[in-house]
Amino acid sequence: MADSQDLKEGNVGETQTKYFTFGHPPYEIRLESGKRTGPVTIAYETYGKLNRDRSNAILIAHALSGDAHAAGYHKGDAKPGWWDSMIGPGKAFDTSKHFIVCTNVLGGCRGSTGPSSINPKTGSPFALGFPMITVKDMVSAQSRLIDHLGIRKLLTVVGGSMGGMQVLQWIASYPDRICSAIPISTTMKHSPQQIAFNEVGRRAIMADPDWNSGNYYGGKAPAKGLAIARMIGHITYMSDMSMTHKFGRRFVNGSGRLFNFDAEFEIENYLRYKGDNFVKRFDANSYLYLSKSIDYFDLSDKSEFARALEIARARFLVIAFESDWLYPAYQTKEIADRCREAGYDSEFHLIDSKYGHDAFLLETDEESYLIKKFLDRVSTEYGIPVKRSLEDSSFS
Amino acid sequence: MADSQDLKEGNVGETQTKYFTFGHPPYEIRLESGKRTGPVTIAYETYGKLNRDRSNAILIAHALSGDAHAAGYHKGDAKPGWWDSMIGPGKAFDTSKHFIVCTNVLGGCRGSTGPSSINPKTGSPFALGFPMITVKDMVSAQSRLIDHLGIRKLLTVVGGSMGGMQVLQWIASYPDRICSAIPISTTMKHSPQQIAFNEVGRRAIMADPDWNSGNYYGGKAPAKGLAIARMIGHITYMSDMSMTHKFGRRFVNGSGRLFNFDAEFEIENYLRYKGDNFVKRFDANSYLYLSKSIDYFDLSDKSEFARALEIARARFLVIAFESDWLYPAYQTKEIADRCREAGYDSEFHLIDSKYGHDAFLLETDEESYLIKKFLDRVSTEYGIPVKRSLEDSSFS
CATH class of the missing domain: 1.10.1740.110 (Rna Polymerase Sigma Factor; Chain: A)
Structure with a gap:
């Protein structure tokens, strides 16, 4: 347990990666390409506690080179997880209130099944024998883990860059399973430059x-x-x-x-x-x-995303950073525009920063402020207690 | 000779690359690194005729992958030189008025001495035995060719990208040998991103x-x-x-x-x-x-460039393009600012374009318009006849 010092913007402490395996033959997962594969293992970490009605779960999706280890310290490590500044007691993703899940994507190499995994049929690594996967496949695998954890609906899905694409895919694939979504520094589709x-x-x-x-x-x-x-x-x-x-x-x-x-x-x-x-x-x-998989990603086709938005009834917080030229703000803003067109009062925030695309990992002060306010509102609307526990009342 | 059709924005026709060799031992050239090398061959092409008082010469400097073949056609080629749209009778660099020189840079591989040339001492290609060269060395070699052609002072030196750095180096190295300079889409120094x-x-x-x-x-x-x-x-x-x-x-x-x-x-x-x-x-x-050599390039040190500008008494036309993110306009504008600080009424033009850095090769209409006006003014100031010959009076 974190001590009181830690609670004042605390660290989640020591964390461990867990594994969930599913899709054993003959129940292999079916991929967007039409190919089937299984069993599939998804590496994940969780921080905080799932509440009684399982309504406080947040899924965090990582970028291209990220992994399931988003917060806290692995035993013996000097460095914390990749988004530690955003996850912990009192932080944007507040482990004193929320149950945080972060998975390594399907196709990755940090514990989830990917091309470096052993192909059970051959006993050797898949290598290029691994089937091509898409962002939709990643999200589909995540949804199986969310089922496994007994969560029907996520309070929010959040991620930057490739993580943001997973957020958009969650909206498109499971519009009725999210209360809100926070895509950051991302795009509906990769441009030819990307x-x-x-x-x-x-x-x-x-x-x-x-x-x-x-x-x-x-x-x-x-x-x-x-x-x-x-x-x-x-x-x-x-x-x-x-x-x-x-x-x-x-x-x-x-x-x-x-x-x-x-x-x-x-x-x-x-x-x-x-x-x-x-x-x-x-x-x-x-x-x-x-x-x-991110080059393939394209949700810009009006019909698919628009259909999802008709069902979603969710809140959207869309964040971009000014000096990001890899995922320029006009791309991220398009997401907010689409949500607005569909009748949502989606928020779009362009944060002033000199850090380029890395900003979503670095400009955590302003990001935290926006996300806290947003999550409080979403929690209130969905009747999830936003009142903090006595220990950290100093934050209210 | 070009016919009257050609004169209405004509092509220079068939062109040939020529070679000038100098720096034979014991008169090897001395490089900025302190090393000596020689003999050195510079490949070059010329278009138009040098006038009697040798006052109508323009030096064109190429970018990283360019060569001496800037205009016209080499025998059998379907494509003209790399800046053909800018060079010819009636064009920005008007061969009915100007004598145009374009060289392949020292260190290149298109006829000038470079790492693929035979090292006379070993009988084999230099490879990495070739001494490191700088933009200053390139310009120094060009100046030897200009001497050889009997030209004391250039009407202008022009180039984009790496060519623009050569232009700036001409200002710095030979301020009394230029009547004007046209740096395009370039910088005083490479940024860490470049x-x-x-x-x-x-x-x-x-x-x-x-x-x-x-x-x-x-x-x-x-x-x-x-x-x-x-x-x-x-x-x-x-x-x-x-x-x-x-x-x-x-x-x-x-x-x-x-x-x-x-x-x-x-x-x-x-x-x-x-x-x-x-x-x-x-x-x-x-x-x-x-x-x-272009990574090394840095004329931003106030003293060197400023000293040259005290001597230069030249006119400056500085051009940048809006969507160029490799050599962003702020870098190119800095050149004009420096000239202005030194008391020159240097012109800076930011041309609207969607073509990025390639724009200096593609947006030739607006570029031509600016350059023609500029060269007419420079020619008038230096008493060089700007009146066109009878045949192309339609342009006046």
Whole structure:
């Protein structure tokens, strides 16, 4: 249990990843591509307690390189989960009030079934034998976990970037199972520029001879290719301004030009470091599959999303950040516009930030403020107690 | 000679690349790095005629992947030079009035000495034995050609992107040898974002095992790595809007998702095509050297550029394009601001365009209009006849 100090914007403490497996033959899951696969394992973490009427559950969806470990500390780790600043007692996703669920997506490599998992039919990793998955498939798998946890309706679904696409897919696939939704820094569909950046990353992985048509498990992974894909990603996650602020034109050695091709600018060094580190924790084939799934993502077809909105009766909080050029605000705003067209008083907030796409992970003060206010309203409307427990009355 | 039809915005016709070699031992050129190299060959083309007092010469500087062939047709070619829409009788750079010079930069691979050239000391290609070159070195080599052509002072120096950096370097290095300068879509210094994109391209080349530490001549070139570098480049040359306009989310096969990793979106196909084509005409090591030279480029230090501006007594026309996010307008505008601070009435024009960085090659109507007006004014001030010959009086 968190002590009182922790409760004043506390940390959830030590957390553990759990696993839920379903779809055993002959009940394999059916994918959007038409293929079937199973059994499927979904890695997940939960924070806080599910209330008696199971009405306080929040699902958090991660971005391309994220995982189920959104908050707290894994034993022995120095760093907390990827959205720790947003999850905990007194925080935006308040574990003293809410039950938080975060899953690793289907196709991922952080505990959920993906291309690096063992194919039970062959006893070897799937590699490219893994069926192509879509955001709809990810969300479908999540819904099975939500069933398993005994939750009929989610108080909210929230996520940024690829996580935001999962939020939109939840609206489209299960409009009657959400009280609200918070898509952040995301889009109804990938633009050709977004597809292009992903495609270059995929080319870099597949050009690496160590990729070996995806069959590198047990051998040397395509580290150079995956590092290049990640470097491209990092450029798109930051803004011109934030890079200038953080690195400028400073040289690593502090002296000046080396007149060779070593990393000499700090930005070069940073990208190499980020690229090399990523390789240690991420599977190259998962990168191919997940990046492809978001390129495929397209809910812009009016009929599907509009039909869902007719049923939904939910509240929408849509957030974008000003310097985000990977998922520019006009794309995110379109979501709010669609909801408004359908008769909802959806909120759209464009938060001033210099951090680019990374802002949704970094600008947590303003994000928290908006989300707290929003969740309080949604909770009130749905009759979920918003009154805090005595210990943290200082927040009211 | 062009016929009267041609004169009404004519083409320069068939053109040929010429070569100028200098710096034979013991008179090797001295590079900014301190290294010496020679002999050095500069490939160049000229269009129009140098007038009697050698006052009508214009130097055109190319961008990263350009060459000396800026206008007209090489024998048998279906496509004209890279800036043909701007060069010819009646065009912005009017060959009925001006003498146009365009060189392939030092370090390039299109006729000028670069890493793919034979090192006279070893009889083999330089490869990474080629000394690192800078934009200052490129311009220094150009100035030797300008000497050789008997030109004391250039009517103008013009170029976009890396070409624009050469323009700025001309101002800095030879302020008394230019009557005017036209930097387009360029910057006083590369930002960390610009360095980052180049660095990822370099990593992709160097990660290709066929690169073989630069020693691939006579064998298999690092085609995959160079293609990836070029794909990244192409994304940055276009805008979100122009990509959406040109490709949208259209599939190559017209039907829909393939659920595999082939190029299925038109944008993916386009990038692969552009990448593969580039490999046929460009040397990977040159890509390393030239991209590094522009990363090094930095004239933002107040003293050097300011000192040059004290001497210059030139006119400046600075042009940027609205959707260019690789060389955003604020960078280009800074050049005009610096000139204005130094007391010049430099013009800055931000041209509305959706084409991104490519705009300087594509938005030639507005560019031509501005440049023609500017050059007429400069010519008048310097007493260079602006009256057209009788044949093209229809333009007056």
